[in-house]
């Protein structure tokens with residue numbers, strides 16, 4: 001059975017909102033499911049006592065109270081109504097008040113009642129939003145629930161239990177836990193069965209496709225810059241590129257800087273390094289030898305690679321045999337790398353000593369390096385890409401009208417972007433964004449968010465420039481695209 005962590009659930013929730021499925025709709029579905037299951041299990045003459053916290057877990061129970069028409073429902077809110085934290089819970093609480101549902105707001109542990117032993121208790125104190133040590137009010141409420149003989153139904157998670165790790169200081173012992181969308185990891189732990197009781201998973205109307213679709217919720221998971229940061233804390237990277245082409249590494253570097261990375265070095269053949277430096281004073285270049293990367297550059301690169309978080313390899317390097325053979329030695333030296341364009345042909349997928357690599361091919365490159373064929377059909381394409389990601393132990397960002405991103409058995413898709421982005425240089429921009437994010441985030445999240453940001457920046461530019469947009473315009477729109 002698949003599980004979903006609280007972080008993944010929070011991201012999915014934000015993505016649902018971004019794609020138009022409002023939190024309020026999800027809460028309504030959660031509360032209605034809860035009420036329906038209670039109706040199936042308990043006759044109408046069973047009194048229902050709700051212990052609600054001030055988050056959305058409580059909000060689910062307020063909705064359920066409304067759907068339990070005909071039942072005698074009593075609500076105990078731990079705290080005051082004006083302290084309710086989330087808009088959905090506040091909204092549904094105010095409806096209950098107007099509907100005349102008996103509600104008692106509890107501000108002191110001594111006011112927590114002894115529940116009637118014949119009632120069913122709905123435990124909605126907290127779900128996935130639990131943090132830190134229990135406060136006295138909530139702690140006493142958990143004791144009170146555990147010390148009475150009533151049947152207990154927990155909303156989403158038995159209150160007190162960390163939904164991911166299963167750790168707890170004190171938790172509600174439930175007869176039935178109704179969890180939403182998918183079970184949270186701790187709920188499947190056999191040793192916690194005395195807390196979860198019977199487990200029912202209730203769908204709340206989230207399309208499974210939304211689990212694959214990258215959105216605002218993924219961006220919210222990205223590491224953020226701390227106020228006390230020092231130079232380099234927000235990431236440093238090295239681009240090994242240029243040779244036949246000089247613009248490509250510069251675009252990659254400028255995109256990374258606009259994405260918030262602290263330091264970008266470019267190691268480029270001597271013939272083009274000055275040209276690259278002349279594009280912007282923000283670029284730090286190191287001159288390699290000759291016209292194209294070759295084996296005599298390896299000693300310098302061996303010194304530079306360990307000093308950065310991520311190395312980007314490929315853009316503008318060309319396919320000279322000397323370059324390709326130098327790359328075969330350089331790539332395994334990188335602890336984290338983004339490989340694009342000409343760098344892709346130096347990869348040996350039989351070799352397992354690459355540590356953390358994101359590759360960013362388009363379908364032609366993917367077909368050539370994998371000797372597979374990229375299927376037209378999205379589902380089959382996802383299967384092919386995940387199959388290869390698993391076998392090669394790499395993270396793949398397959399560029400296209402719909403991007404497919406895969407690591408291990410997980411496949412995600414990105415639908416941002418416009419047809420005007422077929423203009424030259426957009427791939428270099430995407431590689432720069434990917435590397436910048438990868439300096440402080442894991443490979444899958446970086447690749448997913450980079451695809452989203454790059455496509456969204458393209459959409460913003462398209463509104464301004466139509467089909468005349470350029471790769472440099474996209475770079476300028478990165479900050480706006482990062483905050484959809």
Ligand SMILES: NC(=O)C1=CN([C@@H]2O[C@H](COP(=O)(O)OP(=O)(O)OC[C@H]3O[C@@H](n4cnc5c(N)ncnc54)[C@H](O)[C@@H]3O)[C@@H](O)[C@H]2O)[C@@H](O)CC1
Pocket residue numbers: 009010012013026027030053054055056057058059060085086125126127128129130131132133134135138155156157180204
């Ligand atoms: N994420 C989603 O997509 C959905 C979530 N829903 C519900 O929303 C819940 C999550 O809601 P929230 O994020 O608002 O969080 P919760 O309602 O789980 O808990 C947050 C509340 O508990 C308090 N709290 C946290 N730790 C505490 C501690 N140690 N001692 C005392 N009080 C503490 C907080 O101050 C806050 O008032 C889920 O478990 C689920 O029941 C549903 O409405 C359906 C959709």
Ligand SMILES: [K+]
Pocket residue numbers: 057123124125126127154155156157158159
């Ligand atoms: K709960």
